Amino acid sequence: MSAFYELLRQYIxxxxxxxxxxxxxxYEFVVNGFLxxxxxxxxxxxxxxxxxxKRMAFFSQAIGNAALTGVAIxxxxxxxxxxxxxxxxxxxxxxxxxxxxxxxxxxxxxxTLIGVFLSISLAIGATTLLWVSAKVxxxxxxxxxxxSILTVNDTDMNVLLVTTLITACVALPLYNQMxxxxxxxSLAHVRGINVHLLEYVFVLLVTILTVACVKIVGAVLVExxxxxxxxxxxxxxxxIRGFVAWSVIFSTASCLIGIYAPMRWDLPVPSxxxxxxxxxxxxxxxMIIRMVMPRYREASI
Amino acid sequence: MQGPSIKFENVNLSLGNTRILQDISFSIRPGKxxxxxxxxxxxxTSLILSMLGQMxxxxxITIDWHDNRVIGYVPQTLEFDKTLPVTVRxxxxxxxxxxxxxxxxxxxxxxxxxAVLDRVGLTSKSKSILGSLSGGERQRVLFAQAxxxxxxxxxxxxxxxxxxxxxxxxxETSIVDFTNAGGTVVWINHDIAQVNEIADxxxxxxxxxxxxxxxxxxxxxxxxxxxxxxxxxxxxxxxxAN
Numbered sequence: 001m002s003a004f005y006e007l008l009r010q011y012i013x014x015x016x017x018x019x020x021x022x023x024x025x026x027y028e029f030v031v032n033g034f035l036x037x038x039x040x041x042x043x044x045x046x047x048x049x050x051x052x053x054k055r056m057a058f059f060s061q062a063i064g065n066a067a068l069t070g071v072a073i074x075x076x077x078x079x080x081x082x083x084x085x086x087x088x089x090x091x092x093x094x095x096x097x098x099x100x101x102x103x104x105x106x107x108x109x110x111x112t113l114i115g116v117f118l119s120i121s122l123a124i125g126a127t128t129l130l131w132v133s134a135k136v137x138x139x140x141x142x143x144x145x146x147x148s149i150l151t152v153n154d155t156d157m158n159v160l161l162v163t164t165l166i167t168a169c170v171a172l173p174l175y176n177q178m179x180x181x182x183x184x185x186s187l188a189h190v191r192g193i194n195v196h197l198l199e200y201v202f203v204l205l206v207t208i209l210t211v212a213c214v215k216i217v218g219a220v221l222v223e224x225x226x227x228x229x230x231x232x233x234x235x236x237x238x239x240i241r242g243f244v245a246w247s248v249i250f251s252t253a254s255c256l257i258g259i260y261a262p263m264r265w266d267l268p269v270p271s272x273x274x275x276x277x278x279x280x281x282x283x284x285x286x287m288i289i290r291m292v293m294p295r296y297r298e299a300s301i
Numbered sequence: 302m303q304g305p306s307i308k309f310e311n312v313n314l315s316l317g318n319t320r321i322l323q324d325i326s327f328s329i330r331p332g333k334x335x336x337x338x339x340x341x342x343x344x345x346t347s348l349i350l351s352m353l354g355q356m357x358x359x360x361x362i363t364i365d366w367h368d369n370r371v372i373g374y375v376p377q378t379l380e381f382d383k384t385l386p387v388t389v390r391x392x393x394x395x396x397x398x399x400x401x402x403x404x405x406x407x408x409x410x411x412x413x414x415x416a417v418l419d420r421v422g423l424t425s426k427s428k429s430i431l432g433s434l435s436g437g438e439r440q441r442v443l444f445a446q447a448x449x450x451x452x453x454x455x456x457x458x459x460x461x462x463x464x465x466x467x468x469x470x471x472x473e474t475s476i477v478d479f480t481n482a483g484g485t486v487v488w489i490n491h492d493i494a495q496v497n498e499i500a501d502x503x504x505x506x507x508x509x510x511x512x513x514x515x516x517x518x519x520x521x522x523x524x525x526x527x528x529x530x531x532x533x534x535x536x537x538x539x540x541x542a543n
Contacts, residue, residue, distance in 0.1 A: 049403075053385060175401035176394070183381045183392075187446075189355050190374040190456075191396065234386055238430055240395075243386040244403035 001161070002154045008035065024263050033149040033271065036157060036216050037255035039164050044222075045251025047171060047209060048230035049244050050202065054182045058111065059099070059203070061223040062118040063210045066095040068125025068219055070211070071144045072132045081136055082143075083155050088211045095121060096207040100200055125219075147218035147272030149259055156215045163212035167205050178202055179240075216255075218272030228279040229254060235286040236296050254279035303367040304453045304485030306331045307352070312360035314347055321347045322358065323509040331365075333501035334476065334486040336516070338493070343507040345489045346377065346458055352487070353456065366453065373447030377458040377489075379439055383432030389442055390414065390427045397449040410449070417445040422471050436463030444472055455479055457488040461495070473499060493520065 009031045016025035024030050051057060070091035074084020099117045103110050133141045143151065171178075181188040181195045188195050206226070213222045233246035258275030261267065267274070290296045307329040314322040322344045329335040337345050351358040353374065381387075393414045394402040406414060418424050421441040426434060434442065444460055455476070461469050477499060480486055490496050496503055497516050505512035505519070512519045 053382075055382075172401055173399060175403070176396075176398065179387075179395045179402065183387075183395075184376055184379055186350070186353075186355060186376050187374060187379075187396070190353055190372055234384075237386045239386055239388045239428075240391045240403045241405065 029150050032152045033259040037259050041252030041255040042248045043164050044225045045229045045248035048226040049247050051226045052230040057227045058114045060206050060226050062121050063207050064219040064222050065121035065125050066092045067214050068129045072128035075132045092207050092211050096203050100203045145218050145220045146270040147216050149271035160212050163208050221272040221276045224276045228283050232283040232286040235290045250282050302483045304331045306365045308363045310361040314358040327504050327513045331485050332483050334480050336488045336490045336496045336500040336503040339506040369453035371452040373452030373455045375443045375447045375457045375460045387431045388428050392431050396446040413449050417448045421445045437468045455486045459489050
């Protein structure tokens with residue numbers, strides 16, 4: 001894959017060299033960031049609609065926090081602190097499965113249970129990561145929590161690409177089933193849908209997606225990118241088609257602008273923060289449109 | 302199309318220490334409308350969910366299928382976030398097609414969805430947000446989704462809740478047409494007048510079977526008069542109407 005990325009990078013750098021696109025693209029890391037944004041944006045935007053429908057925003061936040069612990073464990077067992085994917089994926093998947101298992105086994109409301117797990121994951125993650133970062137490199141914490149597009153390499157891009165392919169191949173054929181299962185589990189069951197299994201599948205998808213995006217958006221903010229574009233799209237749409245399409249557009253635009261703007265205008269903002277601030281601005285604009293224009297006001301009853 | 306016959310044999314269900322169903326045994330004939338009636342909390346919905354494989358029970362529930370094994374199920378209500386951007390067409394699409402509904406309705410389903418929405422009188426509402434519909438209209442959408450793909454067995458859990466007279470008539474006609482075409486209907490119904498009018502058989506359940514058989518005979522029995530204080534009033538109304 002590295003040869004393919006190199007070919008793509010050289011092509012874009014040549015365009016910048018000829019003055020066809022902005023000179024910022026002469027830098028390899030900028031090109032990497034943009035390629036990642038083009039993958040992450042649509043993916044998070046699409047899955048985000050389901051996260052909103054299933055009311056699982058806090059779940060992805062809990063997974064983001066668990067990624068902190070994953071990084072700390074990775075560093076402790078000797079993984080590269082810039083890409084401790086084995087421990088991040090392993091710990092987060094275990095954490096997600098445990099959370100979902102507990103949700104199915106208790107009578108507690110899911111937001112309470114997720115809130116408990118979220119707090120636990122943040123406490124463990126922050127404690128272990130602070131301890132590890134003090135011993136190794138204090139910048140780990142910033143990178144993991146808020147993302148660092150400057151350090152994205154071919155390994156990160158490979159992880160992102162594989163995660164994207166898995167998510168697309170699994171989520172697209174199961175989209176309707178997930179939607180129906182979240183609207184009425186009994187009806188879904190009669191239609192031959194294994195509601196519990198599907199819930200585990202979705203939880204795993206959100207988990208691997210969250211982990212793959214930690215490097216770019218940051219563990220703390222990845223949940224926001226799942227949520228805000230979808231919430232903005234919901235402000236303006238009356239159908240699933242519009243909801244998904246606009247969520248993908250908003251999410252991709254947020255990623256591209258969030259990566260480009262700090263470099264273009266030399267702003268001291270990490271990529272994750274810039275991406276989420278862009279998404280937040282889009283959300284505010286859609287809120288205003290919805291409040292001002294009667295046509296959109298009726299988009300949500 | 303030929304609907305299945307269904308046989309319940311000594312069905313028991315307990316949730317924790319609470320006995321929900323006790324030795325339930327009765328049969329449902331193919332191609333007939335069978336109504337299940339009884340008090341609230343008497344176990345009607347639990348029985349239906351047991352039949353649909355959604356509740357762990359003991360005893361046997363045998364469904365004798367023919368070629369078509371499709372079940373159309375109309376749940377009691379559709380509880381969901383009413384602000385979700387899901388139109389009636391989206392909902393219909395997600396219940397009957399594999400293609401992600403955000404990519405549009407599959408061509409093969411277009412005419413079927415249009416036909417069933419027309420049948421329940423909701424053609425004009427196909428692009429409306431599901432959450433903006435009235436309770437009765439939502440019940441009709443729930444009924445419509447149960448008809449795609451064509452079922453052999455319709456399981457209805459109080460589908461008339463919130464329906465006006467016109468809506469009730471539309472659903473009644475659809476249900477009778479369905480059984481005339483050979484389908485079997487299992488219907489939880491609280492409306493004794495309606496049961497008396499269109500049910501072929503009925504079972505009264507209050508944790509166990511208290512009455513079972515032809516509605517005209519069962520409702521004329523002394524036990525029925527004891528169970529339904531309003532039955533006398535209904536009979537008086539029926540006599541006056543005649």
